[in-house]
Amino acid sequence: MKKDITSYEQRAHVGRLLHRSESRLVVALDKELEPFGVTAAQYVILAALWYDRADTAAQLCKELSYTPGAMTRMIDRLEQKRLVCRVPHPDSRRANKLELTEPGRATFPELLAASTTVIDRYFGGYSASELALLESMLERMLAQE
Template sequence: MATLTHLRQQRQSAAGLDALMEHAHGAILDALNRELQVLDITAAQYVIIVNLANSRTESIAALCKLLAYDPGAMTRMVRRLERKGLVTRLRSPRNSRAITLELTAAGWSIYPKLIECITHVLDQLLADFSQDETSKLKELLHKLLSKI
């Protein structure tokens, strides 16, 4: 049976890890937002475009589920991408009541630039990591994600 001290240590350890992960996530998003400013794209919009380009999903509902976004916020974000001419909504060929999202020609045109931006951000963030450290980080992240 776990002692109270042991349980407190576990909770503090988890809380410390939680704070580190949250801080790293925020720092990556901040760096990506700065990098994407020249393209007039936000990190949140970047995620949508990349997921559409990689055919991970094609509907607002699926994007919400994949990214854990609020449907209302996602709809507003997609609307902004539509106004920028990067995304379009179409009737689903499989279900006439369903709407799918697709990148426009402009969306496909900006996609390689988005990949350059994230590559640059990650290269900067990992510049002081050895190849072994980078590989270990990937391995640990894959292990973490396999539990989700």
Template sequence: MSGQAPVSPLEAHLGYWLRFVSNQVSHAFALKVAARDVTVAEWVVLRELYGQDAVVPSMLAERLGMTRGAISKLADRLVAKQLVTRTIHGDDRRYQVLALTDTGQALVPELSALADQNDAEFFGHLDASQRAAIQEALQDIVRRHGLRSVPVE
């Protein structure tokens, strides 16, 4: 086996540490929103609808980097939970808009507070410059690689 490059340990990879932290942060947040009977993906849709009158599902899919089918399934679940309304306009059943119900509108600030709490639990010990440096580095990676899909799980 001489001549082969040495095999680097897992811990030598920045991706390993990003995934390690990401998994823990995501899991903790998923548990928090699950206590409100919402998934992380549903939270993302609810937050995107917050403050909007009504949104066409295809526009929502575009903004979130999701497929129309995924948005449709999420909308179905949120309609069933009475957090979102789906209104069909005119004779064309394909033209629909989504909007938060009053219950959905009231829930978003609660879920946002859970997101803030989760961030504080994992990153609150960092000073502002450390947080800004991490965020700037990650946003640079997103830009450089043209990443578009919003993380939902």
């Protein structure tokens, strides 16, 4: 019996589809967040702070796969918009913690609603079991690192 071998072309096609899918989601999210003056890239930082997935630039870099330089620029922009502030880290004199400002905390629910609109548009037609399967496959792929 022949072993079923997935071709390189098929695997590469899946990679291209993943990239195109992410790009479309980002463009749609950018468009939905435009009235708030926030980009999709900035939104994911705000969401990580809102949900306590990170509270330092280093943790955000790891969570979001950003370079330290790119993260610094993003945090600077969010500070200029008065959505985020840097505060001294209680455990390190050299580090800063990041926090949502009062305007950041007040605005985030509206940003979340805008994000939900995009997510529902792209994933609303999938069943819970289909989403669970996709999620498990993506997690398995990421575990290959």
